Structures are given as structure tokens and as C-alpha cells.
Amino acid sequence: MSFAWAKQYEPKHPLARWFDERLPLPRLVHGAIGGGYPVPRNLNYFWNFGVLAGIFLTIQIVTGIVLAMWYYSSVDGAFNSVEHIMRDVNAGWLLRYAHANGASFFFIVTYIHIFRSLFYGSYKAPRELVWMLGLVIYLLMMATAFMGYVLPWGQMSYWGAQVITGFFSAIPVVGEPLRIFLLGGYVPDQASLTRFFSLHYLLPFVIAGVVILHIWALHIPGSSNPTGVDVRDEKDTLPFHPFYTAKDGWFAGLVILIYCLFLFFMPNALGHPDNYIPANPLATPVHIVPEWYFLPFYAILKAFTVDFILPAKLWGVLAMFGSILLLFFLTWLDRSPVRSGHYRPIFKRFFWLLVADVLLLGWAGGRVASPVVVAVSQLATAYYFAHFLIILPLISRFEKPLPLPNSITESVLHGEKAESAPLGSKGRRDGSQAAPATAG
Amino acid sequence: MVRIIGFFVGLAFVGMVFISFFVNIADYVANPPEETAEHEFHKHPKEVHFASDGPFGHFDNQQLQRGFQVYKEVCAACHGLTLVSFRDLAALGYEEPEIKAIADQWAIQVPSVNADTGEAATRKAIPADRFPSPYPNEVAARAANNNALPPDLSLIAKAREGGAAYTYSLLTGYQRQPAELVHKFPAAKTPQGLYYNPYFPNLNLAMPPPLTAEGQVTYADGTRASVDQMAKDVSAFLVWTAEPKLQNRRTAGFAVVIFLLIGTILGYLAYRQIWAEAKRKVRVTGPLEAESQAKAQAAKDDQGVAG
The missing domain is CATH 1.20.5 (Single alpha-helices involved in coiled-coils or other helix-helix interfaces)
Structure with missing residues (x-):
């Protein structure tokens, strides 16, 4: 796999050679994230978010395993066991807040990673499978996060479970029996909580498995890059280690720093106060909302308010699932051969409109459904579907892209005057014009 | 397709x-x-400052002890604190014998089993016990409170929008229903047995005003027990019951953030150094490379020949 000039693994120590001949694990690591994986030299910081997602998956698995040693999945005991962790378990508050905020940060970095792919056309050939496996990971993340939010068995846990499993009852004929089958009863209860806990523990490992496939599929064509131009020769690439390990390393430090500011100084900022009230099947909260990372989908669900041919609820559920499923077909919806949005003037404008649209959907999803909020979510939903299914195919037909650079190296030089200027005129670092005087 | x-x-x-x-x-x-009375008359919590606010905030143990006294003498009659143990009071600066005495003299006893007959019984609390609930179950609580259920207060500061500012505003916010409200929304007139409070989401609250008169509690430390002071103290106490590890969290947070900051800066410097090399390498095709210079020389020579 990878490029012809990729450096082979050369064990230096006899023990390493002995090991490599019997189990070429060091060779695998070297080729995947070491000096043996050539990466385009011009990646910007948006390319750091894949590694960050991996880091947060690891944080979630580690903190989750320890939390599970204390958590008690019973409808009578779950809420109190979480408070026991918070109050009496050594550093339990740290584990729980790390896990709760870790989920939010996992979604933040994943959303940036997804929008990076949308802008730079990372879903286009030859990376279609990388994109689709990524979407599978995203769907698994959503299921895992939803079930995790149910576990503390607070008010929002309970009523969120009630609402989300209620989606299935919108399906004609089989919907209601399916909902009862999934919940293990007519309403969320002990059977639901136990199975959610079991699946919440299982799915992260499934995610980790799909992540391996995702990275494997990525390493066949290699990483994409901001120009979208294919790698031509060795000058276009740098070995992953030490160049990108260093870049990912310090940037991961920065993001974890921001994560720690939330964890230690405002751990409940991304949560909902109602989840500190124990679940009560007899008292519906005034305003049921999912976690922030589901709000855009919640807005799409609520945008369909009229029964027309199909019941409004079914339209909403179809649209909500459709909004993610359509992303699987993106490669065929956007036929433009140019990958990077930098060279696509019309696409670029609509891309930023989409970003604003999704943020607007998120805002609308979190508000009480007043007529104005519903109207906003309806317009935003219309744009979401129009963007992917109508506008994107049309752009790729009519847009005239800007000329692409001949190679990655050329584009790097193009952007760095100081690097490419002749030695005598190479100004000082601050770009002042004082250099010739000293040269004389 | x-x-x-x-x-x-x-x-x-x-x-x-x-x-x-x-x-x-x-x-x-x-x-x-249609406009609703809630929409028009509901107020956001008052601006109020607590010692524990902000990243540098610390609990004021004197205030927490006063707040605990208000809880014990006023709130505990109806509200439980079932997630907090008597032993936790050590964090407020109480000594072990004091905690033993508080548990022993607590007005409500802890459910237990008669060792001889096996019948349900009660016993005096010990420091290891959690604060006992004032009612044996929800039905009893509702029966005693005009069908309203007094919520457990352990987590109240985290379970309400606005936190401690909300509890403070609610405790000090009881007032007569504005005539304007009744005039505009006759249906929203406060019903018999409820109390008007604009800080409560639906404006009418089943809890009678708990803090009514100055000196309702006689503070052990001699602080003047105005209604405002008592409301503030008990709100501060409820911040502690909701988040007893608040201070440990922030102390740990500062250490972690400083550590990460240093690590990240070192990482950034290492990154700069590693990439400085890479950026020089880019000049492989630059004009100063032997290859390019030879080409430039050749072009000059050509020009010379032509001229």
C-alpha cells in the first residue's frame, strides 16, 4: 500500500529484528503512523481532527470502563449510583465529568472532521469507502451517545428515551410492535435500561473496529490534501513521523486543554439541568430536548407539521434518517472532478451557507417550538435537503472551477514568498524591507 | 440514476x-x-454573588454552616437531603464530636429493624447515615403537603436553571400577585393554597414562604439573620450539597491546565523545529538550487549568444 518511496521498516536493534520476523507488528505501526506512511506536505490544521476523534474515543473507552465498575444499571439504583460516583468514589467526579464532556468533545471534533471532508471533497474517488465507513462510525456514535445519556436515569434520560424510541412507532404496521420489542416493554423501564447499558458498553468496541477499517481504507490512496491535487512524487509528501506526529501532538495538547477547561471549570455547561432530577414516568418535563449534538436532527424532525399523504410524524422521521442516509450517496451527487472547495467558487459559497444552515437548525432544535422557531426550522430543513439533493448536482454540472496547481509542491511554494524568494532579497522574518541595507 | x-x-x-x-x-x-401570564410575568433569577462563584471561588465555611443551620431549622421539616451523609459535614469545618451530636439529635430518625422482633422501627442517626427523608414515602409527603411533593434538595442547585441564584430568588421572591396580572389574565389568579412567586416557572408555588421574619434562625456565629441573609446562606449551602467536590475539582483543574499549557507549548516548539527542516526541503525546486541556477546561467548564455 501507499507510495513507492515509502520507507521500509528497518529494525535497528537485533531484538526488534527478532520480533519483526516473528510478528511484524512494529512494521505495521511504522507503515500506519510512523516514518513509513508518506503524507501530503501541505495539510492544514483541519486535518488534525481525525486523530483527535481517535483520542476522544480512547478517553471515552477508558473512563467508561472504570465508570462501569461503579455504575448500577437498575431503575431504582442508577441515579443514586451516579451520585455515589460523584460524591464518594475517589476521583469519581473526575471520571464522570471526563466521560460526559468527552462525549461532547468527541462530537465537536467529529463534526469538524465531517465538514472538513465536505469542503475538501474527501468523499470523492478514490476515497468513497473511507467516507462511507466514517458515516457508519458516526451512526454508531449517535446510537452509543443516545444510550449513554439514558444510563443516569434522570428526567431527560427517561423522556429522551421515550421520544427517540417513539420514532419507530411512526413506521406503518410494524412500528409499534418494533418499538415494544426494542424497549422490552411498553415504556422505558428496567428491561430498556439494562439492554441500553449492555449495548452502550458493546458499541464503542464496534466503533473501534470500524475505525480500523476507516484508517485502512484511507491508507490505500493516502490522505487527501487542501489542494485536492493527487500526490505526484516524493517532494509532495513528508513521512507521518516525525512531521505529522509533531503537528498532531501539539494540536491535540491544545484541544485537550480546552476540553479540560470545560471538565474542571464548567462541567455542566453542555448538559441539561433536568438530568439532575431522577426519572419520573408520571411527570413530563416542560421542554424535552436531546443533547446539543442531536439538535439539528431534532429540528428536522419537528419541521414536518402537516399530514399530507403520510402522517407528519412519519415525514419527520423519514427526513431525519434521510438527512444522514443521503450523505452515503454524496460521491454520486457531486460529480465535479475537482475535490477542493478552494478551486470551486460557486460550491464554496453554498458550502458556507450549509454550515450556517446546520447551525441554524441546531439553534431551532433547542428552542421551545413557537411558530417562529418552527418556521425557521422549516426553511432551514428545506435548504438542507435542497443543498445536497438539488443544488450540489447542479453546481457540479454548471460550475467552472479555477485552474488547479500542477503539483502540491508548486502550491506550497506559491503560498510562501519568503521560502521561494532569492537569498539576497529574502527579507527578515517580520517581512520588513530593511534587509538590503544590512546586505550591503 | x-x-x-x-x-x-x-x-x-x-x-x-x-x-x-x-x-x-x-x-x-x-x-x-395568546399571551400567557407566565410569559409576561416570569422573572429571571436576581443577580447575586456567592463566595464559590468563578474559577477562583472558595466555599465560605462560616456561611455554609449558617446555611446548614437554616436547612436544619427550616427546610428539613419538609425537604430531604438524601444524597448527603452526616459525615460529609466535616467538609464544612465541623469536628467529629459535633457531627456525632448533630446526627444523634436529628429530628427525624433513620428507619431500621427491631433486633428482637424484626419489626420495622427507627433508630437515632449516626455520622455514616445519609440525612433521613422527612417522609416515609411519596404518598405520605403528598398527603402532608396539599398533594404537592417537596423535592429533595441534595441536587437542587444543579437541577434548576439558574442554580443558586434561582433558589435565592425564589426564597426572597414571594409577593402579592400584581393587580395588573389578575386584570389582564383573570384565569391566572393564584388559586387557594398556592403562593405567587414570579421566579417560579408557572408563577404559583405550593410551598408557603419558608423564610418570613428576621431572626427566624438564631445564628451560632452571631450574624444578623435577615431574610435576605438566611436565603443567601442556605443557597450557598445547597451549592455545596449539589457539588461537594467543587473545590477539589478546581484545584485539580489549575494543576492540569498549567501542566497541559507547558506541555503544549513545548510540543509547539518541537513542532516548529521539526517543520523548519521540512520547509527548507521544499526549496528543492527553488531558484537557488544548483539545478535552477544552471538553467538560469544557460538562459543568460543563450541571451549572450543571441546578442
């Missing part, structure tokens, strides 16, 4: 959402939503 199917699916969703949009607008114009 995908694009044609996609186009029609897109049209279906966009068309459907526009139908919803216009029906929604028509409905809004035909029946504009």
Missing part, C-alpha cells in the same frame, strides 16, 4: 416542508398565539 432519484426525493422533502411552512404561517395569522 442516483442524481435523478435524489432530485425527486429532494423535491418531495422540500415540497413537504414548504407545505408545512405555509400551513404553519396561515395558522399563525389566523390564530395568533
Whole structure:
């Protein structure tokens, strides 16, 4: 796999050679994230978010395993066991807040990673499978996060479970029996909580498995890059280690720093106060909302308010699932051969409109459904579907892209005057014009 | 094919959402939503400052002890604190014998089993016990409170929008219902047995004003027990019951953030150094490379020949 000039693994120590001949694990690591994986030299910081997602998956698995040693999945005991962790378990508050905020940060970095792919056309050939496996990971993340939010068995846990499993009852004929089958009863209860806990523990490992496939599929064509131009020769690439390990390393430090500011100084900022009230099947909260990372989908669900041919609820559920499923077909919806949005003037404008649209959907999803909020979510939903299914195919037909650079190296030089200027005129670092005087 | 199917699916969703949009607008114009008393008269919590606010905040143990006294003498009659143990009071600066005495003299006893007969009984609390609930169950609580259920207060500062500012505002916010409200929304008149409080989401609260007179509690430390002071103290105490590890968290947070900051700066410097090398390497095709210079020389020579 990878490029012809990729450096082979050369064990230096006899023990390493002995090991490599019997189990070429060091060779695998070297080729995947070491000096043996050539990466385009011009990646910007948006390319750091894949590694960050991996880091947060690891944080979630580690903190989750320890939390599970204390958590008690019973409808009578779950809420109190979480408070026991918070109050009496050594550093339990740290584990729980790390896990709760870790989920939010996992979604933040994943959303940036997804929008990076949308802008730079990372879903286009030859990376279609990388994109689709990524979407599978995203769907698994959503299921895992939803079930995790149910576990503390607070008010929002309970009523969120009630609402989300209620989606299935919108399906004609089989919907209601399916909902009862999934919940293990007519309403969320002990059977639901136990199975959610079991699946919440299982799915992260499934995610980790799909992540391996995702990275494997990525390493066949290699990483994409901001120009979208294919790698031509060795000058276009740098070995992953030490160049990108260093870049990912310090940037991961920065993001974890921001994560720690939330964890230690405002751990409940991304949560909902109602989840500190124990679940009560007899008292519906005034305003049921999912976690922030589901709000855009919640807005799409609520945008369909009229029964027309199909019941409004079914339209909403179809649209909500459709909004993610359509992303699987993106490669065929956007036929433009140019990958990077930098060279696509019309696409670029609509891309930023989409970003604003999704943020607007998120805002609308979190508000009480007043007529104005519903109207906003309806317009935003219309744009979401129009963007992917109508506008994107049309752009790729009519847009005239800007000329692409001949190679990655050329584009790097193009952007760095100081690097490419002749030695005598190479100004000082601050770009002042004082250099010739000293040269004389 | 995908694009044609996609186009029609897109049209279906966009068309459907526009139908919803216009029906929604028509409905809004035909029946504009009525104003509600909650919408117009509900107030956001008052501005109030606590010692534990902000990243550098610390609990004021004197205040927490006063707040505990208010809880013990006023709130505990109806509200439980079932997630907090007597032993936890050590964090407020109480000595072990004091905690033993507090547990021993607590007005409500802890459920237990008679060792001889096996019948249900009660016993005096010990420091390891959690604060006992004032009612044996929810039915008893509702029966004693005009069918309202007094919530457990352990987590109240985290379970309400606005936190401690909300509890403080609620405790000090009881007032007569404004005549304007009754005039505008006759249906929203406070019913018998409820109390008007603009800080409560639906304006009418089943809890009678708990803090009514100055000196209702005689503070052990001699602080003047005004209603405002008592409300503030008990709110501060409830911040502690909701988040007893608040201070440990922030102390640990500063250490972690400083550690990460240093690590990140070192990482950034290492990154700069490693990449300085890479950026020099880019000049492989630069004009100063032997290859390029030879080409430039050749071009000059050509010009010389031509001239």
C-alpha cells in the first residue's frame, strides 16, 4: 500500500529484528503512523481532527470502563449510583465529568472532521469507502451517545428515551410492535435500561473496529490534501513521523486543554439541568430536548407539521434518517472532478451557507417550538435537503472551477514568498524591507 | 440514476416542508398565539454573588454552616437531603464530636429493624447515615403537603436553571400577585393554597414562604439573620450539597491546565523545529538550487549568444 518511496521498516536493534520476523507488528505501526506512511506536505490544521476523534474515543473507552465498575444499571439504583460516583468514589467526579464532556468533545471534533471532508471533497474517488465507513462510525456514535445519556436515569434520560424510541412507532404496521420489542416493554423501564447499558458498553468496541477499517481504507490512496491535487512524487509528501506526529501532538495538547477547561471549570455547561432530577414516568418535563449534538436532527424532525399523504410524524422521521442516509450517496451527487472547495467558487459559497444552515437548525432544535422557531426550522430543513439533493448536482454540472496547481509542491511554494524568494532579497522574518541595507 | 432519484426525493422533502411552512404561517395569522401570564410575568433569577462563584471561588465555611443551620431549622421539616451523609459535614469545618451530636439529635430518625422482633422501627442517626427523608414515602409527603411533593434538595442547585441564584430568588421572591396580572389574565389568579412567586416557572408555588421574619434562625456565629441573609446562606449551602467536590475539582483543574499549557507549548516548539527542516526541503525546486541556477546561467548564455 501507499507510495513507492515509502520507507521500509528497518529494525535497528537485533531484538526488534527478532520480533519483526516473528510478528511484524512494529512494521505495521511504522507503515500506519510512523516514518513509513508518506503524507501530503501541505495539510492544514483541519486535518488534525481525525486523530483527535481517535483520542476522544480512547478517553471515552477508558473512563467508561472504570465508570462501569461503579455504575448500577437498575431503575431504582442508577441515579443514586451516579451520585455515589460523584460524591464518594475517589476521583469519581473526575471520571464522570471526563466521560460526559468527552462525549461532547468527541462530537465537536467529529463534526469538524465531517465538514472538513465536505469542503475538501474527501468523499470523492478514490476515497468513497473511507467516507462511507466514517458515516457508519458516526451512526454508531449517535446510537452509543443516545444510550449513554439514558444510563443516569434522570428526567431527560427517561423522556429522551421515550421520544427517540417513539420514532419507530411512526413506521406503518410494524412500528409499534418494533418499538415494544426494542424497549422490552411498553415504556422505558428496567428491561430498556439494562439492554441500553449492555449495548452502550458493546458499541464503542464496534466503533473501534470500524475505525480500523476507516484508517485502512484511507491508507490505500493516502490522505487527501487542501489542494485536492493527487500526490505526484516524493517532494509532495513528508513521512507521518516525525512531521505529522509533531503537528498532531501539539494540536491535540491544545484541544485537550480546552476540553479540560470545560471538565474542571464548567462541567455542566453542555448538559441539561433536568438530568439532575431522577426519572419520573408520571411527570413530563416542560421542554424535552436531546443533547446539543442531536439538535439539528431534532429540528428536522419537528419541521414536518402537516399530514399530507403520510402522517407528519412519519415525514419527520423519514427526513431525519434521510438527512444522514443521503450523505452515503454524496460521491454520486457531486460529480465535479475537482475535490477542493478552494478551486470551486460557486460550491464554496453554498458550502458556507450549509454550515450556517446546520447551525441554524441546531439553534431551532433547542428552542421551545413557537411558530417562529418552527418556521425557521422549516426553511432551514428545506435548504438542507435542497443543498445536497438539488443544488450540489447542479453546481457540479454548471460550475467552472479555477485552474488547479500542477503539483502540491508548486502550491506550497506559491503560498510562501519568503521560502521561494532569492537569498539576497529574502527579507527578515517580520517581512520588513530593511534587509538590503544590512546586505550591503 | 442516483442524481435523478435524489432530485425527486429532494423535491418531495422540500415540497413537504414548504407545505408545512405555509400551513404553519396561515395558522399563525389566523390564530395568533395568546399571551400567557407566565410569559409576561416570569422573572429571571436576581443577580447575586456567592463566595464559590468563578474559577477562583472558595466555599465560605462560616456561611455554609449558617446555611446548614437554616436547612436544619427550616427546610428539613419538609425537604430531604438524601444524597448527603452526616459525615460529609466535616467538609464544612465541623469536628467529629459535633457531627456525632448533630446526627444523634436529628429530628427525624433513620428507619431500621427491631433486633428482637424484626419489626420495622427507627433508630437515632449516626455520622455514616445519609440525612433521613422527612417522609416515609411519596404518598405520605403528598398527603402532608396539599398533594404537592417537596423535592429533595441534595441536587437542587444543579437541577434548576439558574442554580443558586434561582433558589435565592425564589426564597426572597414571594409577593402579592400584581393587580395588573389578575386584570389582564383573570384565569391566572393564584388559586387557594398556592403562593405567587414570579421566579417560579408557572408563577404559583405550593410551598408557603419558608423564610418570613428576621431572626427566624438564631445564628451560632452571631450574624444578623435577615431574610435576605438566611436565603443567601442556605443557597450557598445547597451549592455545596449539589457539588461537594467543587473545590477539589478546581484545584485539580489549575494543576492540569498549567501542566497541559507547558506541555503544549513545548510540543509547539518541537513542532516548529521539526517543520523548519521540512520547509527548507521544499526549496528543492527553488531558484537557488544548483539545478535552477544552471538553467538560469544557460538562459543568460543563450541571451549572450543571441546578442
